[in-house]
Amino acid sequence: MLLATLMLLGMLPILAISASAATGSGTSINDPFIANNYYQLYSVLSNNGLNRKAQYVKIGADFITQNMNGYSGLVRDDTITINAQKHLDLNGKKVELISQIKFLCPLNIEGDNAQLTIDDSVGGGELSYKNAKICLLGDANMDGNISVLDVTEVQNGIAGALELSEYQNKLADVNNDGSVSVNDVTQIQNIIAGF
Incomplete structure (x- = not known):
């Protein structure tokens, strides 16, 4: 008051x-x-x-x-x-x-x-x-979608057919183990499939 x-x-x-x-x-x-x-x-x-x-x-x-x-x-x-x-x-x-x-x-x-x-x-x-x-995470080609195009991008990066940028590597490392491998490809495929 x-x-x-x-x-x-x-x-x-x-x-x-x-x-x-x-x-x-x-x-x-x-x-x-x-x-x-x-x-x-x-x-x-x-x-x-x-x-x-x-x-x-x-x-x-x-x-x-x-x-x-x-x-x-x-x-x-x-x-x-x-x-x-x-x-x-x-x-x-x-x-x-x-x-x-x-x-x-x-x-x-x-x-x-x-x-x-x-x-x-x-x-x-x-x-x-x-x-x-x-x-x-998983959008390796950075187009805003997680699709088979990302799987292909990561596979090409692993095979050395193209070089993934620092950010692409971070997005491709889905299991967050510090490296991009076939395990990450499988996890991206699982994301696409809804598993």
């Missing part, structure tokens, strides 16, 4: 809550974590993020990753690896992921239970990439 009286009399300044502050626990679709920049998004979606236990995130402001930390875009340390079920609501906002490194995968979806559902509750939202893409 005293605080309200002092505020009415103008003796205490009214504190504004910053619109850039992330809010919400992210534990339900009705209480999503609000991300207003890439680092807040990282904190929810990434396995290493401070808020990694949150499942639901809503974009609270348009943002672009072009001039982060003095770089001309995202670098390897900015990569988000998702190995759980997450839900991203674009909320009518525009998010542009620009990578400093060509073909960087800022969103990696890895693991048996990994899933990223992206929707837009308001409409008009957009998730776009420049020199970047969403990468799926």
